[in-house]
Amino acid sequence: MADSLAILEREISECRLCPRLRDYTAGIAVTKRRAYRDWEYWGKPVPSFGDPGARVLILGLAPGAHGSNRTGRMFTGDRSGDILYRVLNRTGFASQPASISRNDGMRLTGAYITASCHCAPPGNKPAPVEIRNCRPYFERELELLTDVKVVVALGKIAFDNYLDVLKARGVIASRAAFQFGHDRQYRTGQGQPFLLASYHPSQQNTSTGKLTEKMLTDVFRRAKRLAERGS
Helix, strand or coil, rough: HHHHHHHHHHHHHHCCCCCCHHHHHHHHHHHHHCCCCCCCCCCCCCCCHHHHHHHHCEEEECCCCCCHHHHHCCCCHHHHHHHHHHHHCCCCEEECCCHHHHHHCCCCCCEEECCCCCCHHHHHHHCCHHHHHHHHHHHHHHHCCCCCCEEEECHHHHHHHHHHHHCCCCCCCCCCCCCCCCCEEEECCCCCCCCEEECCCCCCHHHHHEEEEHHHHHHHHHHHHHHHHHC
């Protein structure tokens, strides 16, 4: 399984299905941000990251232009990652409270982080077709990560994307019964992982107080309890 995930991660980083996003991420890697002018930006699709034996699967939106698109690791190098990794460390999923680069020794235990879109999009808004282009990668992860008991969807787009996959597979009839809201928990079918919804730890949400570190910690404490209990 670990080998299959490693192959998939390479395929993701080499993907060229969305020319708009590849042009944008490559352009950002050239122009950079002044604070990171000495960095060699990753500048391409960002692969998923985590424990092949994960019981908790974390689904985000997309890499940040000067965060993951710079560092090459999910939720690494920007404020959304700062809060997420502190919470993951506090709840026992991450080996350290800060993720700075893909070579900093960070390890995840029992968790795996992926995204609805693996390229940084302009304005943090991937087009629907771009999310659909990435969906087969996510579906393969769902097949390979056989120990997953909980899916944590960070934000409504991730929440809807996961439900769209379940609907296409015939697991659910429609999305109507699943309303997005912070710290909401759903069963999607017998033998299926629990679905937990959370506000995304974006700078906008955390700076306005819509999402606090305690609120996110509570979500991952719930995820850990559910993962230990099983589906």
